[in-house]
Amino acid sequence: MLLRNSTLNDERRIAATEEQVRSVDVVQQSKNIGVAEREHDIKDPVELEIARQTLTFLNMEDAVTKPKPHVKIAQEDGSCPAVERIPDLQGALPQATLLIQNLQEGEVHAVHPELGPGGSWKPNDCQARDKIAVIIPYRDRQTHLTRLIDFLIPILQRQRLDFRFIVTEQYGNDLFNKGRIMNAAFIFAESLGVDCVVFHDVDMFPQDDRNPYSCPPGPRHLGAFVSNLGYQLWYKEIVGGVLAVSMADYRAVNGYSNQFWAWGGEDDDMGQRILSLNYTIERPNPETGRYSMLKHVKRKRTAPKLIYKLLGNSANRVAYDGLNETDKWTIRKVTTRPLYYHLYVDVGPVPEEWRAKA
Numbered sequence: 628m629l630l631r632n633s634t635l636n637d638e639r640r641i642a643a644t645e646e647q648v649r650s651v652d653v654v655q656q657s658k659n660i661g662v663a664e665r666e667h668d669i670k671d672p673v674e675l676e677i678a679r680q681t682l683t684f685l686n687m688e689d690a691v692t693k694p695k696p697h698v699k700i701a702q703e704d705g706s707c708p709a710v711e712r713i714p715d716l717q718g719a720l721p722q723a724t725l726l727i728q729n730l731q732e733g734e735v736h737a738v739h740p741e742l743g744p745g746g747s748w749k750p751n752d753c754q755a756r757d758k759i760a761v762i763i764p765y766r767d768r769q770t771h772l773t774r775l776i777d778f779l780i781p782i783l784q785r786q787r788l789d790f791r792f793i794v795t796e797q798y799g800n801d802l803f804n805k806g807r808i809m810n811a812a813f814i815f816a817e818s819l820g821v822d823c824v825v826f827h828d829v830d831m832f833p834q835d836d837r838n839p840y841s842c843p844p845g846p847r848h849l850g851a852f853v854s855n856l857g858y859q860l861w862y863k864e865i866v867g868g869v870l871a872v873s874m875a876d877y878r879a880v881n882g883y884s885n886q887f888w889a890w891g892g893e894d895d896d897m898g899q900r901i902l903s904l905n906y907t908i909e910r911p912n913p914e915t916g917r918y919s920m921l922k923h924v925k926r927k928r929t930a931p932k933l934i935y936k937l938l939g940n941s942a943n944r945v946a947y948d949g950l951n952e953t954d955k956w957t958i959r960k961v962t963t964r965p966l967y968y969h970l971y972v973d974v975g976p977v978p979e980e981w982r983a984k985a
Contacts, residue, residue: 700787701753707787709756710839716785717836722919724778725832728770735777736965745968746776747791748784755789757842759871760816761825763967764805765796771829771921776966779827782836790840791819792967797974798959802929802981806883806893807956807974810949813877815958815970823873825849830921831868837915840871846880846901847871847909852917864898866908868918880904882950886937888981889929896941900949903942930981 698715702708710716742748749755761779765772776792783790795812797803809826816824823842831850838849850868852858880900887893901908910916937944960971 867894
């Protein structure tokens with residue numbers, strides 16, 4: 628398996644951040660990985676492969692960039708093949724670059740000058756099958772955001788997708804309403820003429836580029852198998868982390884609920900909405916559909932009783948609580964940045980019963 632992206636841009640980025648990656652803590656971590664391998668502490672073959680690649684990455688000195696031979700991608704009609712038939716995917720991805728703490732947007736853009744406004748890109752060796760928007764709900768995690776976009780760009784390029792990024796941020800510092808800023812971002816994505824959206828938490832990093840970010844025939848829960856959950860699917864309604872859905876299907880389930888405040892509940896509610904309309908939640912191969920979740924300070928659920936009450940009638944609220952309530956949010960500002968479209972969304976006042984529990 629290839630250790631790194633073969634493009635010159637990624638080589639330059641890695642070289643530029645090599646000193647930072649080789650900090651004392653990182654080197655110590657690489658040593659721990661090596662010890663774990665020698666002592667056979669890593670039992671999972673996928674985890675072992677990632678550990679080996681990470682250790683190799685950290686021990687590299689002067690890597691030589693060798694251009695890969697040209698691979699014919701376009702099918703007879705000029706279209707790109709389905710992701711599972713693309714020949715130059717890498718498979719398991721090294722995770723060492725996730726340790727970089729201070730990656731700047733300007734650094735990422737400097738090594739990806741091929742990106743258009745909003746981080747947009749489309750392949751030039753075939754006609755993309757899908758035009759997607761990656762929607763990232765955001766609050767106070769700039770270092771995670773830059774690393775995620777940097778990490779996803781080469782994956783989406785290798786999958787030959789026509790893509791762009793939308794970062795949706797809540798205006799102000801009051802209680803968070805993830806559902807409302809997601810719905811607002813979806814409306815904006817519609818104006819860009821995309822075929823589907825991928826809702827992507829800022830701390831979720833794919834471990835394999837064979838996990839398809841293309842538009843699914845039905846709702847696809849890409850982030851089903853996550854490191855901090857033991858790569859287990861804990862219940863059938865779970866759709867958090869990374870969710871791909873077509874524009875028509877998102878409208879059919881009426882988007883996310885607008886009623887969940889603070890942290891927790893809206894993703895489970897979405898899963899119940901999907902199932903209540905007799906959709907099947909598609910999930911990736913457990914071996915190639917794995918994600919690493921970056922560590923961060925966990926936020927406690929503010930009002931668990933209110934959350935459980937709402938989850939008890941998710942199916943009944945589909946018709947009136949969601950995307951069709953456009954008065955629940957206002958997009959105050961849209962900025963087109965080199966790496967993403969940045970939305971500031973006013974989600975309105977917090978209901979007193981939620982504030983009382985905060």
